[in-house]
Amino acid sequence: MLIGNLGKDPDVQHLEGNIAVAKFPLATTETFKDRTGKLVSQTEWHTVVLWRGLAELAQKYLHKSSLVYIEGRLRTRSWDDKDGNRKFATEVVGDNLIMLDKRADAPGQSSPGESSGMEGIGGGDMSMSDPSESLPF
Numbered sequence: 548m549l550i551g552n553l554g555k556d557p558d559v560q561h562l563e564g565n566i567a568v569a570k571f572p573l574a575t576t577e578t579f580k581d582r583t584g585k586l587v588s589q590t591e592w593h594t595v596v597l598w599r600g601l602a603e604l605a606q607k608y609l610h611k612s613s614l615v616y617i618e619g620r621l622r623t624r625s626w627d628d629k630d631g632n633r634k635f636a637t638e639v640v641g642d643n644l645i646m647l648d649k650r651a652d653a654p655g656q657s658s659p660g661e662s663s664g665m666e667g668i669g670g671g672d673m674s675m676s677d678p679s680e681s682l683p684f
Contacts (some may be wrong), residue, residue, distance in 0.1 A: 559606040
């Protein structure tokens with residue numbers, strides 16, 4: 548599980564069979580106090596890979612600096628470069644993605660005060676007396 552910001556726009560490619568795959572760098576930052584009590588921030592970079600529907604979602608809604616929550620698994624792959632040297636890359640293959648940006652921060656979204664048309668999907672009164680009614684499980 549990671550929460551971080553995209554380092555650049557997702558690079559989306561379509562493979563044989565029109566299967567979408569998106570790849571982007573994700574920065575996560577940990578802040579802690581050192582022995583002297585000084586706050587220290589340490590940033591780690593991760594390569595995230597999303598497949599199919601998640602890749603298309605990333606292409607449509609994510610951009611450089613987007614704040615996201617990613618659940619996934621580590622996958623290490625290897626290959627030989629042009630000089631015959633063995634290379635390795637460890638990537639996070641995302642299984643779940645939650646966009647954490649405010650709605651108005653995402654490209655194509657409405658600005659504050661504008662209606663995006665999403666509030667009323669499903670019709671009826673959107674308020675619920677029991678919050679568990681909105682849970683999908």
